Amino acid sequence: MEPILSFKSVSKSYDDLQILNKIDIDIESGHFYTLLGPSGCGKTTILKLIAGFEQIDNGDIIYQNKSIKHTPANKRKVNTVFQDYALFPHLNVYDNIAFGLKLKKMSKVEIKQKVQEALKLVKLNGYEYRTVEEMSGGQKQRVAIARAIVNEPEILLLDESLSALDLKLRTEMQYELRDIQSRLGITFIFVTHDQEEALALSDYIFVMKDGKIQQFGSPTDIYDEPVNRFVADFIGESNIVEGEMVNDYLVNIYGQDFVCVDMGIPEKQHVEVVIRPEDITLTDAQEGLFEVTVDAMLFRGVHYEINCIDRKGYEWMIHSTKKAEVGSKVGLYFEPEAIHIMVPGETEKEFDKRIESYEDIDHAQN
Ligand SMILES: Nc1ncnc2c1ncn2[C@@H]1O[C@H](COP(=O)(O)OP(=O)(O)O)[C@@H](O)[C@H]1O
Ligand SMILES: [Mg+2]
Known part of the structure; x- marks a missing residue:
């Protein structure tokens, strides 16, 4: 299959410090991908470059066979669920989810229908008029996902989305994320530093270290055949x-x-x-x-x-x-x-x- 999104030798520096070093990635449509690596290795930076919140220094980003290097963030068919959810605390659940659609000047009827669909998908129907402050961590997480998918992105970016949840809720949300991804059939690019989470959720994993991809493969490939000591050590226990x-x-x-x-x-x-x-x-x-x-x-x-x-x-x-x-x-x-x-x-x-x-x-x- 043709990749829907590719990084071609992408580099990125902040203040002369190289953060990403000639990154090549290919993302195919409809799968669950994870960027896995220790804190500071450049995972969030990759998401920001995909979303268009930051610009690349060198290389190219190809989306459906066209360079999107200079495409502004609001023109990319990508939505992000941020690490801290970035919800509007003074708005209720409905208005949080409807926010982007209102900006697009969609009709009230259409907005209502889309918000209801998104709420159903994350199992929050009936919660429309709660304020965000009244919601638990897991529910906020769902609102953030609903707000992102209501825009019908082709790629959903999720940055350490489950890290703030306690262990039991996190496991529950892992099942749900997989379920949402397979029902929507769109591409998820998920970021985590937690190897167990990556193994449980992903179709494919990119293991990263110091701004470089160390290994790409399915969870079993990476677990059974780690390419080097770093990957072997990072993924699971090993002698x-x-x-x-x-x-x-x-x-x-x-x-x-x-x-x-x-x-x-x-x-x-x-x-x-x-x-x-x-x-x-x-x-x-x-x-x-x-x-x-x-x-x-x-x-x-x-x-x-x-x-x-x-x-x-x-x-x-x-x-x-x-x-x-x-x-x-x-x-x-x-x-x-x-x-x-x-x-x-x-x-x-x-x-x-x-x-x-x-x-x-x-x-x-x-
Ligand atoms: N806006 C910025 N200005 C300067 N340095 C940054 C900026 N954003 C990220 N960095 C640095 O880039 C490196 C990678 O960051 P990041 O992509 O957030 O890593 P990760 O998400 O893997 O933890 C870190 O060393 C971080 O301090
Ligand atoms: Mg990060």
């Missing part, structure tokens, strides 16, 4: 250990060889190895791949988080539904597929190419 390729399908970690699924990496290449805590199982001391001592255990609700120390003093984290006794010796076991190898300095393109080549082999073998 990241140092290793060296012995040859194809064999990697040496802390002096011991392990069978893996990776090939095409030069012998003796220094690599970083990710093994997710939930991919490791505990066995009797002698029966695992190697022996460790249980150092600490925490109950996390669904699983136990177990910290172990191996013979050389390195730490391993395991998620297990079974308990282990602190101080006891146990074995660790994981499948070759659980070993994920990263080559330091590899670009996302080189990485994708390498991973694809394994999939080709996989298909040929099956």
